[in-house]
Amino acid sequence: xxxxxxxxxxxxxxxEDPFKKQPPPAExxxxxxYDGPSPPTPPQGSPYDSPYDSPYGDxxxxxxxxxxYGPGGPYGGDPLAGMPPLADSGKRTVAxxxxxxxxxxxxWLLSWAFGVMQYNMNADKxxxxxxxxxxxxxxxxxxGYDTIMIGRSGQTLGKKLFNLRVANLDNGATPSVxxxxxxxxxxxxxxxxxxACIWTAIAGGWSYFDKPYKQGLHDKAAKTVVVxxx
Numbered sequence: 001x002x003x004x005x006x007x008x009x010x011x012x013x014x015x016e017d018p019f020k021k022q023p024p025p026a027e028x029x030x031x032x033x034y035d036g037p038s039p040p041t042p043p044q045g046s047p048y049d050s051p052y053d054s055p056y057g058d059x060x061x062x063x064x065x066x067x068x069y070g071p072g073g074p075y076g077g078d079p080l081a082g083m084p085p086l087a088d089s090g091k092r093t094v095a096x097x098x099x100x101x102x103x104x105x106x107x108w109l110l111s112w113a114f115g116v117m118q119y120n121m122n123a124d125k126x127x128x129x130x131x132x133x134x135x136x137x138x139x140x141x142x143x144g145y146d147t148i149m150i151g152r153s154g155q156t157l158g159k160k161l162f163n164l165r166v167a168n169l170d171n172g173a174t175p176s177v178x179x180x181x182x183x184x185x186x187x188x189x190x191x192x193x194x195x196a197c198i199w200t201a202i203a204g205g206w207s208y209f210d211k212p213y214k215q216g217l218h219d220k221a222a223k224t225v226v227v228x229x230x
Contacts, residue, residue: 019154019165021082021172080213080225083172087164087226089208092216095158096204102157103145107138139192146184151177163230169213169223183222 080086111117116133149156154165154174168175175183190199203217213225
């Protein structure tokens with residue numbers, strides 16, 4: 001079987017995000033999902049001139065064209081329906097620590113290379129004059145790491161290790177780069193410039209108490225959740 005994409009005009013629908021939530025299959029199975037219902041045959045003396053005339057007049061049929069994620073759709077208004085289970089907060093924490101260590105090593109190496117270490121020590125004193133430069137490096141690297149990795153696949157290296165993934169709350173798809181950037185900025189800018197690990201603990205630790213979606217503060221800002229893929 002050829003794995004090449006279908007030629008233009010073949011009528012085959014394009015591939016979608018494989019992680020995006022899919023509506024549940026219609027009851028009764030059987031026919032093609034692209035087949036519509038057969039038009040009703042009007043009884044003798046029906047007021048409708050054609051079997052294709054709608055018995056609802058100008059009004060659409062009940063639930064016709066409804067948002068599948070809305071109250072009238074097959075998901076019943078539950079944003080989590082059709083998605084994998086929410087990730088365990090403990091696994092999220094360990095995955096985040098792994099990511100912080102990996103990126104932190106690069107931050108330290110670049111800070112040393114550019115001479116902007118957090119402090120310089122000599123025999124008499126400790127000088128904190130170059131901390132801002134290291135904060136800029138940390139903000140750029142941590143934000144860029146999360147934005148690129150999550151925007152590409154929904155996973156950082158730490159999340160891959162624990163089979164976790166970031167998803168849009170509304171449809172389960174991999175977040176866009178813009179959404180991921182918002183999420184990353186909320187998490188890492190305070191971390192880099194003022195609150196360090198205290199802010200990371202607050203923002204990430206929020207998922208331990210948040211209900212029903214186990215969102216960190218950065219998830220709330222970007223309207224995302226973290227789910228399990230394993």
